[in-house]
Amino acid sequence: MVGFGPGPWEKVTLEAAEILLKADRIYFRDPTWEVAEHLERQGKRLFRLNHLYRLGLPYDEIYGMTVEILLKSARLYGPVVYAQAGNPFVFEFSTARLLAEAEREGLTARVVEGMSCLDTMFVEHRLDPGHGLQILNMFQVLRGVPWTPQLGALIFQVGAPIVGYGSNFLEIMRLEARLGQFYPAGHPLFLLRPSATSTAQERIPMRLGELTRRAEELTLYSTLYVPARG
Amino acid sequence: MAELGRDPYVVSRPVGEGYVLIPLRRCEGRLEDNMLSLAGVAARIWELLAEPTTREGLLERLGAEYEVEPEQLRADVTVFLTQLEDLQAIRLNTLDGG
Numbered sequence: 001m002v003g004f005g006p007g008p009w010e011k012v013t014l015e016a017a018e019i020l021l022k023a024d025r026i027y028f029r030d031p032t033w034e035v036a037e038h039l040e041r042q043g044k045r046l047f048r049l050n051h052l053y054r055l056g057l058p059y060d061e062i063y064g065m066t067v068e069i070l071l072k073s074a075r076l077y078g079p080v081v082y083a084q085a086g087n088p089f090v091f092e093f094s095t096a097r098l099l100a101e102a103e104r105e106g107l108t109a110r111v112v113e114g115m116s117c118l119d120t121m122f123v124e125h126r127l128d129p130g131h132g133l134q135i136l137n138m139f140q141v142l143r144g145v146p147w148t149p150q151l152g153a154l155i156f157q158v159g160a161p162i163v164g165y166g167s168n169f170l171e172i173m174r175l176e177a178r179l180g181q182f183y184p185a186g187h188p189l190f191l192l193r194p195s196a197t198s199t200a201q202e203r204i205p206m207r208l209g210e211l212t213r214r215a216e217e218l219t220l221y222s223t224l225y226v227p228a229r230g
Numbered sequence: 231m232a233e234l235g236r237d238p239y240v241v242s243r244p245v246g247e248g249y250v251l252i253p254l255r256r257c258e259g260r261l262e263d264n265m266l267s268l269a270g271v272a273a274r275i276w277e278l279l280a281e282p283t284t285r286e287g288l289l290e291r292l293g294a295e296y297e298v299e300p301e302q303l304r305a306d307v308t309v310f311l312t313q314l315e316d317l318q319a320i321r322l323n324t325l326d327g328g
Binding site: 047048049051052055056057061065068069072073075076077 | 238239241243245246250252254255258259260261262265
């Protein structure tokens with residue numbers, strides 16, 4: 001499992017680049033990343049797993065299929081590289097599962113870290129987690145995990161209900177209601193999402209109370225930054 | 231007699247009322263050329279192949295479940311099994327004595 005960072009080839013670590021350029025079989029969940037295009041231009045053969053996401057199965061099933069495909073392919077064809085955006089252990093739920101299954105089956109597996117989306121966000125938005133930061137995904141927030149409004153929060157994959165579950169705006173409403181338990185109406189929010197035109201992230205100001213109305217601006221890779229309550 | 235069973239290098243999952251199959255031996259495991267959807271009787275046959283069986287055993291089970299002429303059933307199942315074999319989705323193991 002090789003993390004290739006935020007997307008551009010120049011952000012790939014030297015270690016990861018060497019592995020990717022030497023690999024015979026590289027699997028990509030999403031082949032639209034710039035790294036994938038770079039590798040194809042270098043003549044590398046890529047195997048695309050994005051087709052699994054068209055089956056309409058729950059994400060947990062898709063992760064299970066991904067793990068099974070990778071392990072069986074390794075047995076059949078030899079070493080495989082699963083190229084993952086960012087860091088394989090940051091918001092990538094298949095990694096731990098893949099490691100556990102590989103160990104169970106007596107296969108050797110290794111994780112090579114990459115620059116995670118968190119690293120990019122810390123720099124671009126001048127957030128230092130040393131001051132305290134809550135890092136959650138959308139579904140954890142909806143499940144009602146403990147929340148501390150005195151600390152800033154990053155809510156990842158905030159657009160998942162819109163993109164992954166067929167425009168489920170109800171989940172966005174629930175998120176907004178949940179945040180409303182801790183913050184006053186109008187509390188500033190920032191939608192952080194990959195830019196379509198550059199490697200930098202877009203930072204879109206919003207306010208609590210607007211999120212549901214502007215839900216269509218959320219993408220699968222959108223993160224919501226909620227500043228600490230003053 | 232040959233025993234039929236799923237190839238161990240097939241990844242399959244129920245999807246709706248059918249199955250999706252990915253026979254990894256085929257097309258070097260390339261998903262875009264390799265994902266098959268099975269529905270209806272085809273899905274049922276795949277379900278039955280989860281346990282090793284024989285062609286006759288398969289026909290007997292299907293004959294009890296579906297109203298179809300035995301010869302038609304045999305012909306259709308033979309075609310389907312041949313397709314699965316070509317896709318390297320199933321294995322045939324010759325049993326002793328047959």
